[in-house]
Amino acid sequence: MRYLPHNDRDRQAMLKAIGVASIDDLFADVPKAARLSSPLDLPSHKSELEVDRLFRDYARRNIPAAEHAFFVGCGAYRHHIPASVDYIIQRGEFLTAYTPYQPEIAQGTLQYLFEFQTQIANLLGCDVANASLYDGSTACGEAILMARRITRGRKKAILAGGLHAHYGDVVETITQYGDEQVIRLQPLADDPARDLQNLIDSIDEETACVVVQTPDLFGHLHDLGPLAEAAHAKGALLVAVVTEVVSLGAVKSPGEMGADIVVAEGQSIGNGLNFGGPYLGLFATREKYVRQMPGRLAGQTRDADGKRGFVLTLSTREQHIRREKATSNICTNSGLCALAFTVHMTLLGEKGLRQLAMINHKKATQLRAALAGIDGVEVLNQSYFNELCVRLPGRADALVEALAGQKILAGVPASRLYPQRPELANILILAITETVSEADIALLAGALRDYLATPGIKER
């Protein structure tokens, strides 16, 4: 077996040194009833060539985004990733390192985490950021638990209708056995102003936090100022969620608009689609709440010679020290995904990020114009960044399936996320990034027009 260095002579010599006759003697503590006597019903070992072939076969049964006109978003976005990003994260010193618990030989990891935290805090418009969490949805759950800790005694979290459905589901799941009260407002594809007003109207003295996403699930942008004011007036916190961080190169950050905790999915920068994971949870807040923040933190310090260095810090919040009194049970972060983010963001810089954001937005305006010109398609967005939603005369999922056969992935039907809401059955959510060409837009528009012209389509 190519990964195992011992030969049988080594094994015999080592058994002899240990003073046992056979390897079975080392497993003597395993109860007899639990010792496997016959091989498991699984294939035996394979060469590198054979395994490579098997995975090419798995891969062949998928249709990658690059082979489509691609308009799928809803919390995961396909951006171009510079080649040097993947080169850096595959360096063995980064790839095969552990959590930097021995800072003297982990300055590489610790320094990039410090750089990452600074980039995130600045991007989200907050005082401090942590060294990442699992993904945006779990970060959102953690934000609600943190708001609960800060606003001692308040149990209610109110989620905007425009919050990504999976995020709302995750929040419900992780709070179901606590005494938190989670209120999910109705998703309104066509009325973002009412969604925000509903949120404001729901805030009361019991409210620990309100949670709002911008751009929201349907692509609408929200001015968080009035919401922050309304929340703070009642002593509640504003938690803002961003699932497309490229937008922050063009749109005001939630921190600037008054959010107290900002969580985001950082996949868009540096990380590929990967069928949903691994992704990168971003988490930032005000300085005064730092000791209530979950997750790892890198901090600056000095070594014995007085030289600047970095360590993991404030770990008294964490479970390996605090055990049952920890702020969260989270242990792992998304280290390598954070590195990919930091490398890509360093390549972009503020200039590149702003350019990237504006190209995305410009493409979206072109997409909007193309869609608005199609009979039967109603575009529902006034404001948007790189994602839009439309109302079709028939079911959106049927359209997506039909166009997939023509090498077009037309977007996400809202029914994929809300199958039990018939009022959303005809809603299609479309994203567009710099990777989509004008020809792709024309292809989509043409196919959509033809599809809608098919007799009987509206009754489906």
Place this chain on the structure above:
Amino acid sequence: MPMNRTGRPSHSGEGTLPAPFESFSGHRGLRHEEPLIFEIGDARHSGVDIEDAGDFQTALGGLERNGSIGLPGLSEPQTVRHFTRLSQKNYGIDSGFFPLGSCTMKHNPRLNEKVARLPGLADIHPLQPQSTVQGALAVMRDLSHWLMTLTGMPAVALNPKAGAHGELCGIMAIRAALEARGDARKIILVPESAHGTNPATAVFCGYQVKAIPAGPDGRVDLEALKKALGPDVAGIMLTNPNTCGLFERDIIKIAEAVHEAGGFFYCDGANFNAIVGRVRPGDLGIDAMHINLHKTFSTPHGGGGPGSGPVVFSEALAPYAPLPYVVETDDGLALHEHHQGADDQSFGRLVAFHGQMGMYVRALAYMLSHGHDGLRQLAEDAVLNANYLLAELSTHITASFTGPCMHEALFDDRFLKDTGISTLDFAKAMIDEGYHPMTMYFPLVVHGAMLIEPTESESKATLDEFIASMRGLAAAAKEAAETGKTERFTAAPHFAPLRRLDETLAARQPLLKWTAPTPSQAAE
């Protein structure tokens, strides 16, 4: 001699190679001083070429971001050099022996990296129509099959994102099952030697934690456990092999006792590497167990993630497993993503989308490469290596328990008694020897713990070198105690990119992001 803020000499004589002179650049040969990107980049520079969008009618709702963001850019060559230099200050498995107990730092095959990057597996969106991702769903199905067969368990939830997330998944399923039968139990039993995430998870799910003491042999005291069981106990969280590196001999009796009392048995599977292919947790009476794909199945640790922590379930807990999961239908594979009907008992969704697909691919490649025979062999080699170290080191370093151990060997600081040298000092001296230190001060059940896990990836030659080095250090510690010259340990490391770092300072005055220096600071 200059002293630092902790009162220790900042330049110790012994063990430090004195630099013959200071270089003009501040670098020392291949060891470069590397500033922060905020000190070398600026907002006008960029390492990407993106066309300017030009003038167009925007639709940003009047929310344009105008002020400076604070994100410096660098050209591509500067970026590559910056991060390459940072990488050279890191120690990874590729660099050398990494005997970090409880973490299973084994070789990360590059084939796994390669296949995870095939466009057909990497460049697919989680919300594409399922008809266009049948291969990805097949990866999930096949990984599930391997995990269920290796553990002898009838169900698996792939989606937890790390070990602690898997614990959460398992305990939530236990709570869901208890609530379904109208049983409001309040207590989870956790042995003293457990990972800190265990009690944190139990509390997160609304349980009180009750500690179970270990017996003198480092294993759960069965009688104490039986006494602690009762109608209010929801279950037990037990690591097996445990964090002392020992197989819980009474595990089947433990399972029977827990079940008899109406509770469930959660097993922390962090140490599955010791028994994969030789023992199936399903045969031990376990109801739920997470498997760290980043340990046993070698997905890279990546400097602290991303991880992946699938959970296998018994028949009793399977109905409560989280969404989504893959099912076979007449039209091929499909994802079961939503509750369907009132009798759907899943406890809900734990993550957006479907979990760590990139990790699933790597872990499955690892399993296919090894096969059932290679996996069994790797467990045997891991246990062999740990016992070899236990036998060869226990002459110099005090072993906490007599062998055999499983895949890791636990030592403590009794051999350092009266030397003035702590476990931490000893660990830092290992850095000067070219090794990553073992896990320190964990588990909590022995004093000054040193938990050494060699894994199956290491050759006998590497282990022999390590043994010689550790014996040398142990002898040097004794000698240092006699002469009073302990700087080799107390001021270690001497040869790392940085000397020992002041963690107290970092915690007392947290500095968590870079800020531009004030003019007076800049003038310093």
